[in-house]
Amino acid sequence: MSGAFPALDRLLGADRWSPIDPARLNGVLARRVVAYAIDFCIIAVSLAFAALFFLGVSILTIGLLTPSFGLLMLLPAAYHSLTIGLTGATLGQRALGLIVVDTRLQLPSVLQALVQTLLFYLTVGPTGGLVLLLVFILPRGCTLHDIVAGTQVIRRAPSGGEILGGRTAA
Numbered sequence: 001m002s003g004a005f006p007a008l009d010r011l012l013g014a015d016r017w018s019p020i021d022p023a024r025l026n027g028v029l030a031r032r033v034v035a036y037a038i039d040f041c042i043i044a045v046s047l048a049f050a051a052l053f054f055l056g057v058s059i060l061t062i063g064l065l066t067p068s069f070g071l072l073m074l075l076p077a078a079y080h081s082l083t084i085g086l087t088g089a090t091l092g093q094r095a096l097g098l099i100v101v102d103t104r105l106q107l108p109s110v111l112q113a114l115v116q117t118l119l120f121y122l123t124v125g126p127t128g129g130l131v132l133l134l135v136f137i138l139p140r141g142c143t144l145h146d147i148v149a150g151t152q153v154i155r156r157a158p159s160g161g162e163i164l165g166g167r168t169a170a
Contacts, residue, residue: 017103017140017152024154028141031096032153038092043076050075080117085110097156108151116149 050072058066083090088099088107100116102108108116123131123144134144142152 018105020105020140020154024157025140026155028098028153028155029135031098031155032093035090035092035096035098038095039079039090042091043079046079047072047075077114077117077121080120081110081114084108084116085113093153098153099156100151100153102150103152105154108149112149112151116145116151119145119148 051069054065054069054072057068080090084093084100085108087094088101093100100108100113102112120143131144135141138144138147140152146152
């Protein structure tokens, strides 16, 4: 499956990507949206518990560790980067049968996952989500943060757990 503009595909290096069964790309966009909603809820609950923890720490230290509340900003990026980089999918993606792979269909590195996550947060907010519309013209239905990080989101193999890059996708 290629994007709507073959010249753009070539410019973005889509010809270097490993071949993939088109069935593994079907329905990915809708699943990504629902998976993100699940991840959003997980992050919201985690932030609430972490905020209570930091509030307790702040009270116990008579306010000396109040700046530790700033660490809460790292939680969403850490969640996405570590779950994708270590297992190939966030909990929401896993629940919806998705997996993040690199252009060789291997599990991404933690660095790739971090780049993907940071670019997501740096581009979606300022554009009001409009940058996500690029999914309709970029190759294989990738987003801008996928392309820059060298990743793509696909459906898991029907058999479930698959060996990718020497690591088993959980």
